[in-house]
Amino acid sequence: MSAVVEDNIRRLKRERQGPVCAYLYDLQALRSWVSGITASLPPACRLYYAVKANSEHRILETLRPLVSGFEAASIGEVRRIRAVSRDCPIVFGGPGKTDEEIEGAIQAGVRLLHVESLQELRRVDLAGRRAGRPVAVLLRVNLRGPLPAAKLTMCGAPTQFGIDEEELPAVLRAVRDGLDHVDLKGFHLHSLSNQLDADRHAELVALYLHKAAGWSAEVGRRLEVLNVGGGIGVNYQALDSQFDWPRFRARLARVLEAHAPPGLEILFECGRVITATCGYYAAEVLDLKRNHGTHFAVIRGGTHHFRLPASWQHSHPFRVLDVDPWPYPFERPELTRGHITVAGQLCTPKDVLARDAYVERVRIGDVLVFSHAGAYGWSISHHDFLSHPHPETLYVG
Incomplete structure (x- = not known):
């Protein structure tokens, strides 16, 4: 946690009447990190940002000059991107696109549309015909594998994603034999999520290249673009x-x-x-208690703000930020050199952000700061369950 983030959490604690609960985003750290990634990629590679991870306007504004473009998975995300830039490149994908989304994507000038089935390809062709111009597409393929093991698997298994590799020849014939308003640029292969092994991910790209070359030869088109997806992960358990x-x-x-x-x-x-x-999620400790041999810290917030730990069923890393003022006339409860489970305010035992985590000391009124909370945190959470107040959002750096 940077000093500027810690200073802003302490400022919130001094200035607010109620308990602290906030998301904080370190924009300077974001700029530095992404600049390093883009500089490290080979010249033929382009880094697009998948907006689904965090679609906040300030995040998109910060990333716009640093990335080659954005990946959208709904027409709503396309509109969020266009609110930041009228002309930045967009690739648009996801299963179950409506006619409104396909036509809206064409009108918004998306660079590439990822097609998930033969039926969707025919609908894209009709939309291109109505728009009076061909639509540049990538065919998303669900490979048969074998693929590396991963936290989430989108391909190589029965899922709703992409065109089954065994059915791809029929789709390629349809492209070759008369879909005049489809301009096939290449293929999209996004097979897994949260890959942490650099060697295996490079091998996966090699497999994608081999497959795409064969498909391009089959359809008689030059392979112009290969979208190898995302899937590069974050190790939440060993930072x-x-x-x-x-x-x-x-x-x-x-x-x-x-x-x-x-x-x-x-x-x-x-x-x-x-x-x-x-990103950081900061939440003040409201209560400390012991039930059936387990110590709990109950925070001002929970999975309705930060759903990632429950969604991925992991114990999320945090640190305790000491806050010394104590406003009550009675003794301040604390736990020293022990293990705690961090729970939120919701009326469900699933509202847990960390389990059996060791702390040197935690007191009621201290603030727990969860790091690595800038992706799939607020954006995937069930914000209005029980109608608790939303956290504040601060941008620093």
């Missing part, structure tokens, strides 16, 4: 052991040199790994 970007860059460069045809553009659409580290 000092993260995805090895320098190693990945070196392995990726060798893969591209060996397998990428001249002029091919490689797109990465990363989300979590871009914004996770810039």
Whole structure:
């Protein structure tokens, strides 16, 4: 946690009448981190930001000059991007697109539309015909595998994502035989999430290149763009052991040199790994209690603000920020050198952010600061369950 983040949490505690509950985003840390990633990628690669990870306007504004474009998964996300930039490149994907979304994406000038099925491809062709121009598309393919193990698997298994690899020849024939308002640029392969192994991820890109080259030859089109998806992860359980970007860059460069045809553009659409580290969720301890041998810290907030730990079923890292003033006339409860489970205010035992976490000391009135909360935190949470107040949002740096 940077000094500027800590200073702002302490300022909130001094200035607010009630308990502290806030998201804080360190924009300078975000700029530095993303600039380093983009500088490390080989020249043929482009980094797009997957807006689903965190779609806050200030986050998108900060990222706009740093990334090659944005990935949207709904027409609502397209509109959020266009509120930041009228002309930045957008790739638009996701299953179950409506006609309104397809037509809205064309009108918004998206660069590429990811197509998930033959039926959707035919609808895109009709929309292009109505718009009077061909639509640039990538076909999303659900590979048969084998694929590396991952926290979430989108392909290589029965899921709603992409075109089954075995059914792809029929889709390629449809493209070749007369969908005049579809301009096939290449393929989209986003197979897994939260990959932490740099070597295996480079091997996955090599597999994608091999597959896409064969499909392009089959359809008789030059492979212009290959979207290799996101999936590069964050290790929430061991913060000092993260995805090895320098190693990945070196392995990726060798893969591209060996397998990428001249002029091919490689797109990465990363989300979590871009914004996770810039965000913090700060929540004040309201109560300490012991039930059935387990110590609990109950915070002002919970999974309705920060759903990621419950969604991924992990214990999220945090640190205790000491707050010394104590406004009550009775003794201040505390726990020293023990383990606590951090729970929120919701009326469900699933409202847990961390389990059995060791603390040197925690007191009622201290603030727990959860790091790596900048992705899939607020954006995926059930904000209005029980109608508790929303947290504040602060941008620093």
